[in-house]
Amino acid sequence: MKIQEAVTLPLFKNVCEVADQINQETYVVGGFVRDYLLGREQKKDIDFVTVGNGILLAKELSKSLGNTSQVSVFKRFGTAMFRYNEIELEFVGARKESYSEDSRKPHVEDGTLEDDQKRRDFTINTLAISMNKETFGDLIDPFNGVEDLKNKIIRTPLEPNVTYSDDPLRMMRAIRFAAQLNFVIEEKSFQAIIDNAYRLEIVSFERVMDEFQKIMMTDKPSFGLNLLEKAGLLQYILPELIALKGIEEVEGQKHKDNFYHTLEVVDNISLYTDNVWLRWAALLHDIGKAVTKRFDKKVGWTFHSHEFVGSKMVVKLFRRLKLPLGAQMKYVQKLVMMSSRPIAVVDDDATDSALRRLLFDAGEDFDDLIKLCKADITTKNERKQKRFKQNFELVEQKIKDVEERDRVRNFQPPITGEQIMEMFGLAPCKEVGIIKNAIKEAILEGEVENNYNSAYNYVVDLGKKLNLELKNS
Template sequence: MENYKEALDHKIFNIISLAAEELDVESYVIGGFVRDHLLQRGDPKDIDVVAVGSGIELAKKVSELLSHKPKVQVFKNYGTAMLRAFDMEIEFVGARKESYSEDSRNPVVENGTLQDDQNRRDFTINALALSLNKNNFGELLDPFNGLEDLKSQIIRTPLDPDVTYSDDPLRMLRAIRFAAQLGFRIEKESLKAIRENKDRIKIISKERIVDELNKIMLSEKPSVGFALLHKTKLLKLILPELTALEGIDEIEGQRHKDNFWHTLEVVDNISENTDDLWLRWAALLHDIGKAPTKKFHKKIGWTFHGHEFVGAKMVYKLFKRLRLPLNEKMKFVQKMVLMSSRPIAIVDDNTTDSAVRRLVFDAGDNIEDLMTLCEADITTKNPKRFDRYHNNFKIVRQKIKEVEERDHIRNFQPPVSGEEIMETFGLTPCREVGMIKDAIKEAILEGDIPNEYDAAHNFMLKKGQKLGLQPVK
């Protein structure tokens, strides 16, 4: 048996070992901590401990032995407990065996041995355990050759994959997520079982599904995970708006690009420049309006008119269905989808300053995010086109910078407030106040007047007079 005492040099493991000895139970650290130590993946923040006995009692004993006596959170329904110590979350569970019913991923649980507990683990690389017992402290218990699978970079289930994924369909998403995060491949029989059990994903809550999707989205190369979701037919069940983009149609020799695979490239591109989850979601959804707006015209070929507007509306429906947050995060994604084609429209030398001002005004603080998305949208394999498109966006950035420095448009509020308009003309809140305020804003954006108080005040007086209003003396 191999020994990894060096993995357990933190004093928390000695305290858990001592607590287990006082209770006369066996204890083991299992799962992600062991896996990530063997892969040399950073400092652990989560530790899972299995007790061959009561995990809850072990947690309480550990808390007693710690100087700061951390609070123990007990989850009786699951037979687990958790405490925080040394900036880590430590979860304790009693070794158990599980059995499942067809309509639920929540198992019937019985007390079991360490081997029973390892049998119920999702993957061989997560079934690895290190002993915390005095007589063999640090010894690796690896009944399914998980160490070999780590070295070979393989995702494999400890038991029959068909049973494993049918019992708990969330494991299908976890397999794909680990493949994406670790750069591992899913073993052939396991991949086949995911495909055959894909419909079982319907019993999983939307919140659990989204949690795994977000982890895939935040991986270094999200396309790995989404390509696997597509290959196993899970993606069509979760995000049909995406899979609807797949395929290339040809009429009279005119074709369009495959917008599904293009989208995955865009997500990978943007992931090289941002860790912002919601900007990555915007990249994933930026073209979803193209499937319902696709049309062929003999004179001009394939068009996707208004796909940004349609796509932005689809974002709301998609977020609502998946129970993603319907707050400012969703509004941000909608805004990015809606504006995703705007910057390229101002590349032209004939573009007016007012068009640039409107872009900056509409994008507000998100202008940099929008530019990052637009640059990620360049997926051409033609080097000359690639350079030309990137140079075009350099031109756009320069125009934005010049207009910003001169006109201070980003998130600007008209220099004359609604309150001042009412006071000037002796008005209460009414339609005319809004008309004057909007007219001032439009005049500034069009460049008819500078973004300054005196100019705006004079414009207000003239606009008021046109509406038949007189200043109060």
């Protein structure tokens, strides 16, 4: 089968010429071929396999293209790569691999194209297009990858237990591809994932999270998250999420299944954001419910302080999962902590003070907080759903009015600590902090307008109460 139309870029003609000059069989492989056949947008990276020296091919091709960017060489792996016209090109010699029981790092030796195709994870990634002149554009498909693309199936080229046991990260990749492409994992292959799920423990969290993040960024993350749970992989990644699963009944009273509710919230928010950390906030917003769940005969099931407990859990989770511990973690922690706050100001009698405090505490993340709250509405009762959404729209309007009037988002007191010290001739001391905090509280409570003159007069009066002498009027 020829598919020369897939390789019409002038670059491929250069590859063909260089491959023939150095007398090496060369093929375009993997994602480029797969995505072309699926009609997907082509990625900005192309992989080449050559039966011979991949580093030599990369260097000779770079030279023939007059490429100015450096060729990066990885001798240990026999690979090389460089960028050309915004495309990342990677080259590797065909190889065959064998694995030991306790490592996903293979023993590698030179091999044929067939050897190289056998070592690949899925049939849809074994497809190769010839780059040599006599066979240019020929599609090599020894494992019926084209049929699997047509039938939307994820299947391993070899016996699946071997594929997954050799490299357990492939179990994550199977679910990631299924989620991204909306494919089905072939039955034997999925059973092999279940049987080998425990092997995920030998894979670093960094590699696992790389795949998990891609699942989180799919159009419908619950598809992949559900597969992770059914395959038994999620318990090795987020057992805290598994703990939310199930419905308990006491004295005829039930609570909802917070695991499936959480997946629905993640799907809801994914309709409106590509911010992976906002999706994480949705994933973890109820993470504290398993440990705070209690049954009270008077009120039924309660989850008191689950937001506070959940926000503390975020830090431990991010640390264990090797996720960023800086601004991203603090952002997720903040949204988890505040995830129920807007509900408290939904009522018509919510005070301006409560609105100001909500806006002040949420700051620049207020809009994301409201998105999270709206996504959290998963009731199937259309009347209730409509009422809840209208309530949040009302809160947004109230907040907008308060913001326009009082300017408390990203609020900074109109008078600085330095100005307070200058007014009373003070060195840095606790009184300065007391006054600054008092100004903030007075403005948020609506006792003082958010401007310099009002704040100045308030500070003067407060200074008198603290027996401070005004030095600079």
